[in-house]
Amino acid sequence: MAYFERRGEWEFAPTQQTAGAWNVKEQHIAPAIGLLAHLVDTDRAARGRLDLRIGRLSYDILGPIPIEPMQAEVVVVRPGRAVELVEAVLSHNDRPALRVRAWLLRTFDSAGIAGTPIGPLPTPAELAPFDPTTLWAGDFIASIEVRRHELETGAAQFWLRAGDVLLDDEEVSPLARAAGLFDVANGMAVRALPEQVAFPNVDLTAHLRRAPAGEWVGFDTRVTFGAHGIGQTSSVLHDEHGPLGTVNQILALAVQR
Known part of the structure; x- marks a missing residue:
């Protein structure tokens, strides 16, 4: 099955597979985040800018989205030979619902200076299967599909793999497929049960040193609740070749009554 079906050049219909998690009558924002990454990626290819790669995806979640057709647009905000800024927006009934600004950077061979102090995660095979529907x-x-190890309250290491394709009858890049899982980080290292505290994120920013490879996306995640109603979820991203970037989300906290 697929999370979205294309109805036209710039119109997309979500399927029931996008439903949840705070409200099952609305879309989980994760697949829509992947869809916008796909549109930025395909626009880059259509403009002949395969010399550029996506280094940052910064999303603003402007409101809940029902499981109904949406319209999209992509605009080059800042063109350039070595650096570009591209914006893509998903709207529902003429109301912008999700916006991303992506920095595209020209690549070159920097293997001679490559390195990171960040160590690898345990592999998916080394972590136990976890049923996310228990939360x-x-x-x-x-x-x-989830493989997860809880380190302590609000801290976990886990791997995610999508069970459905992002867009029906359309090939998407490994980055777009992975981006469709980034938002799940906020729900896999919970500091409080969602029936006790609501902690939806209003944004998501991914910084990527390279494109992910393979079906599994790994997360080393920490969740912090502040004392004034604001929280943060911070993750180091991995694939099976090692660390590749980070994801951060700001949370609007509300004690459930």
Whole structure:
């Protein structure tokens, strides 16, 4: 199955597989984040800018999105030979619902200076399977495969693999497929049960040193709740070749009554 079906050049219909997690009558924002990454990626290719790669994806979540058709647009905000800024927006009934600004950077061979102090995660095979529906409702959460190890309250290492394709009958890049899982980080290292505290994120920013490879996306995640109603989820991203970037999300906290 697929999370989205293309209805036209710039119109997309979500399937029931996008439902959840805070409200099963609305889309989980994760697949839509992947869809916008795909549109930025395909626009880059259509403009002949395969010399550029996506280094940052910065999303603003402007409101809940029902499981209904959406319209998209992509605009080059800042063209350039070595650096470009591209914006893509998903709207529902003429209301912008999700926006991303992506920095595209020209690549070159820097293997001679490459390195990081960040160590690898345990492999997916080394972590136990975890059923995410024990924490969250919705068809999207039920569709993903999870291997997880909880380190302590609000800290976990885990691997995610999508069970469905992002876009029906359309090939997407490994980056777009991985981006469709980035938002799940906020729900896999919970500091409080969602029936006790609501902690939806209003943004998501991914910084990527390289494109991910393979089906599995790894996360080393920490969740912090502040004393004034604001929290943060911070993750180091991995694939099976090692660390590749980070994801950060700001949280709007609310004690459930």
